[in-house]
Amino acid sequence: MPNNAATRAERFASGMAALDSIHDDAGHGVIESLADIAPELGHQIVAWGYGDILSRPGLEPQQRQLVTLGILTGMGGSDAQLEVHIGASLNVGLTPQQIIEVFLQSAVYCGFPRALNAVAAARKVFAERGLLPLD
Template identity: 60%
Template structure:
């Protein structure tokens, strides 16, 4: 493979990833990539080309299921509140309801603990308020 082919492939992967990123995360994803431009543009490129262009676009899981997995993982990791904000918005963008998101975060409490589930739920509350989706009532 020549250097030109590699550059084209790299750019093609980025362009495809940007398309998926925009579909899933909307402007929130682009803001994350833009915020990396001055410190680690390569990390921004990898988020777009690899995470979205290759992983998020795999056919075995639909986008809403991928977002449920992502919300669970970010909740379990803890300390990922900025990423949770982006992905709660993404979950809404791909068809999850506020009630389904809250239920997923409640379910996560069983496996990763109350403090992490509480932190994630407060992020969801912030996102829902910004999108005029409060109140969310659960049983």
């Protein structure tokens, strides 16, 4: 934790500010979907994931999203999370072409099936935002 003196509520507030700056309804929907079954997991995603990690000064939001897209692609089986972070990537200023480039690069290290699954997630998000066809 960057600030050991920060309270639970302060960490959550810091995380919500970061989440608000990156995500739209999809990101918030993830947290809300946990309220009735795993509220502590939702709290930790916000307080630790966004408040302590994504708020760090070492990388810009665009760089963090590039890393996240690459990792989620490599992991496989993370289509829902990819969709949320593809949207977040667009929100922080990445272009659809840059996002597709991540998946092309990922194919070299993760394989074509995982890259194709990531592109399918991108197609869904891009279509919802009226960004297809790409030039």
